[in-house]
Structure formats: C-alpha cells, structure tokens
Amino acid sequence: MKAKRVDAVIDWLRPIAEPVAKEAEFSRWISAHNADTDQAEDWCTACARAEVTRLNALHPDHEYLVDGGWGSSTDCPPYCCKCGKTLSDHLTSYAIRDEIDHYSRHSVTLRCKQGAERAFRFVQMLESHDFDVNDAATWRFFRRLEMMCKRAKGGAP
Ligand SMILES: [Zn+2]
Structure with a gap:
C-alpha cells in the first residue's frame, strides 16, 4: 500500500531528475602507489583525471591514479570537490535521516534552480532500502x- x-511519487520525480541523473556518476578519489592521499574528497572522473595528471607532473615518483567509481556509500550527498557536479553514491540511513531532518525545517519545493538536483536526491532517498x-x-x-x-498533477483535493 x-x-x-x-x-x-518516484515515477513523477524521475523525469524532473533526468537532467541530473543522466550526468551523475559514482565518485572517484585519488590514490597513489607511493604516497598518502586525502581520500576523503570526492571527485568526478574528469576532475580526478586532471588532478592526477597535475600531481604526476609535480611528483612522478608518487604514481598517482584515479580510484573509486564503483559506487560506495556515503553519509552526506556527494558532489565533486572541484567543480561541484552531483555524484550518485548510495546514501546511508544516516544520510537519509539527515536529509529528512533538513527538510523538516525547509521547503521541499522543486521550483528553484536546484529543482532537478533535489528531485534526483529525493529519488535516491525514496528508492533506498533505508x-x-x-x-x-x-x-x-x-x-x-x-x-x-x-498538486503538480492538479489532483489535490
Ligand atoms: Zn568535477
């Protein structure tokens, strides 16, 4: 029931989320064979590749590489740390509770610049087992x- x-509601949100969903990818991070890296930062593939190229030019012996990209779980909605692109890793139950808590104090409207982005996160949340x-x-x-x-469908009582 x-x-x-x-x-x-997911069926209704999906087309609104589409522009973000079709671009969203799993987050990448930067590793190195011979150095420690800050793996707490999420990257989109393009930015991670550019950063690895930059770092390898500076420290060729560290052997930096693009890591991740297989869809991990995250405690807060992930974005590329460089360009701000929306990333699509799975939200943990903690992340979902946090979002729900946030929206208990804020409007859930999609009539704003971040409408598609919000719709994408709402779909992620609603689809989660958590x-x-x-x-x-x-x-x-x-x-x-x-x-x-x-209301959007014009069927509100
Ligand atoms: Zn990026």
Whole structure:
C-alpha cells in the first residue's frame, strides 16, 4: 500500500531528475602507489583525471591514479570537490535521516534552480532500502512530497 504510493511519487520525480541523473556518476578519489592521499574528497572522473595528471607532473615518483567509481556509500550527498557536479553514491540511513531532518525545517519545493538536483536526491532517498515508511518522521516527509506531486498533477483535493 505505502510502497505503491512511494512508487507513484518516484515515477513523477524521475523525469524532473533526468537532467541530473543522466550526468551523475559514482565518485572517484585519488590514490597513489607511493604516497598518502586525502581520500576523503570526492571527485568526478574528469576532475580526478586532471588532478592526477597535475600531481604526476609535480611528483612522478608518487604514481598517482584515479580510484573509486564503483559506487560506495556515503553519509552526506556527494558532489565533486572541484567543480561541484552531483555524484550518485548510495546514501546511508544516516544520510537519509539527515536529509529528512533538513527538510523538516525547509521547503521541499522543486521550483528553484536546484529543482532537478533535489528531485534526483529525493529519488535516491525514496528508492533506498533505508527509507523506512514505517518511521513517523520519514512518512511525514514523504507525505509532503506526495502532496507536491498531487498538486503538480492538479489532483489535490
Ligand atoms: Zn568535477
């Protein structure tokens, strides 16, 4: 019952999220054979490649390389640390709770510059196994998305 309602909202969000979803990739990070690197930073592939080229020109003996790209889990929505591009790693239950908490204090509107980006994150959240519809705060958040969906479709009571 609830799952069907969630699916309906996902179907509505997906086309709005499409411009971001088709560009989003799993985050990369930078490793080196002979040096320690700061692997806490997320990169898109293009920026990671450019950074590796730059670092190898400076320190050829360190042998930097582009790592990652297989889709890890993250405690906050990931963006490229260089260009700000949206990355698509899986959100942990902690990340989802944090987002829900954020939106309990902010509007869930998609009528803003970040509309596609937000829709993309909402789809990620709703599709996650950690999106627990039996949790009261989670369901309240979902109901707000559902109301927005119904209004957009012109079917709100
Ligand atoms: Zn980038």
